[in-house]
Amino acid sequence: MTGADNVVWLGTPAFPEAARSALADSRLRTNLRRATGTIRDKRLAVAAELEDWEELRETAAAIKRHTLRHLDHHLLRLEKAVTAAGGVVHWAADAADANRIVTYLVKQTGADEVVKVKSMATQEIGLNEALADAGIRAYETDLAELIVQLGGDRPSHILVPAIHRGRSEIREIFRREMGEWGRPAPEDLTDEPRDLAEAARLHLREKFLRTKVAVSGANFAAADTGTIAVVESEGNGRMCLTLPETLITVMGIEKVLPSFADLDVFLQLLPRSSTGERMNPYTSLWTGVTEGDGPQHFHLVLLDNGRTATLADEVGRQALACIRCSACLNVCPVYERTGGHAYGSVYPGPIGAVLTPQLVGIENAASLPFASTLCGACYDACPVKINIPEVLVHLRAEAVEAKRRGRLLPTTEGLAMKAAGVVLGSPRRLAAVQRLAAVGARLVARDGRIGALPGPFARWSGTRDTPAPARESLRAWWRRTRTPTNDDARTAAEGEGRR
């Protein structure tokens, strides 16, 4: 598997075009504005309850950064602890490896269906599709993931993947599709959220009770004890984690924490940052297998899939500290207007804009680091203090470099920058160009603004109006309006002489 194939994402159209069509969808924007605004306000309120919120963030960031710097050590400890507790650990270098391992493990049980807990890692590797190719049906059991799956759709938010759907659409999807997958929706199904949730409960309950194999992700794994943590709200996670005979957990290698005690920091930060709650309704912790309680076979699949390449970049590495809370999505002015689909990746929003290009290779996702205003709101919101703007700027440079490598002829942008360098290198040339520009630009400007330009400037001017330059430059104005004193005259003359 090479290039962008290791992560499920569309890649095309690139962000600017995808964003343009998303912006035209006014209902999407209304839904998103309401959702992100609501979660944002709740998050601020519950974060403010902890006076040491900033210290918690610092601690979490420090733990994550340190763990990443010694990742091999902690993963080996985790492997040892999980094995000692009766689990089996597998290592997957890429998506194909992971899919092959999970498919093999499911087939070993003789099952042809699995229930799934919402998990970004399995979405990233396209596990459901890989299982389907092997004749195994995967049922998403998180309500939003179920809506997305039944709708033949893609998630648009890390935390609330079906936020782009309205209640009446969901009702139609349930009525149309549930029967294809199992228990049909009730005839008299309304579009009340309570009714829709009840339909999902009935539809999924029979699957929970019958299915022998479950697949989950992991929010955290403690290296010292081998304990895995999954946080959720609905109880579908608990169903999957405790009812089946076999549990397969697919976990990115960056999710490991040094110790069980570290969970306290992250269990304070994650729910508050993601849903704006003090705690999510259900958190499950388990260590290997427990006789007589829960699955008697437990497999942990440790997934690389581009993470070690990310780890090798000392600036970009910090993106691996992400705990998938989605706080950065909810504060992002770009995400709020375009929604998640425009990013083309299972990881949307600011974190997606730094994570996806690193996982798939910058040359395959060159537009994503530019899908940001660099306003820094994401950095302020991130509970583990990932400096997303820093990584974005770093990746922009990489994208430009990758583009340069791929070209024999200089780009228009490159030529323009070179010309700018020549002009800016000499005050005399700058003054001359400013005079010319003032005259030229005022010829094309209307009402003091320059609109669309022809030729090579069309792409730049197509998305912005530019104020027409002033009649004269600051320097020209200075010379004209300030009567030089003797001292000024001498300084100015010296300055002229140096040129």
Next chain:
Amino acid sequence: MSGRESVLSAIREALSGVPGSERADDVPRAPVQRVDHAGPDVVALFAERAAEYRATVVRVPAADAAAAVGRALVRTGARSLVVPYGLPEDLVPSGPWSLLTDVPSLTVGQLDAADAVVTTVATAIAMTGTVTLDHGPGQGRRILTLLPDQHICVVRADQIAPDVPEALVLLDPCRPSTLISGPSATSDIELDRVEGVHGPRTLDIVVVEDA
């Protein structure tokens, strides 16, 4: 090369810039002097926060515990009550409901058909309104508190920890644990909160205080 070796060697290559003098076990920990978020009355805080999660919370003296469990069953009209192994007998109320003991283990079908379950807890967290089960005696297997639609939790006041860190140190990492904050809930449809998707729709918490 196996997946294991190739991932480990890729990690080591990626981290070749980390100085050898930096020790893996020197993990920066949370500040030793923690800020007390909870204040002096952790029992009141716990009751308030758990109720904010739409759990029904009552505070009773020890002698009234079983009766409080009974009142919770009457309120929902439960007709069968699951009793985990090791639950103190004085917490089991008598009334017009059948008792299902988990010795020998109840089947999935029996649990799915049961109306309610009563358990003790391992610990509780005041700041977040959370009850924590480590599924030891009195708390039952994980499935017991998952399939019946009503979960009644009996919490001794002295089991309430102020905050998450104080509660986690009381847990045995070798046992499975479940942290429960209110009934099952979803906000996936237009962010409207709906209680009871897959887990119990009703969570009753009986806080037992010495009279």
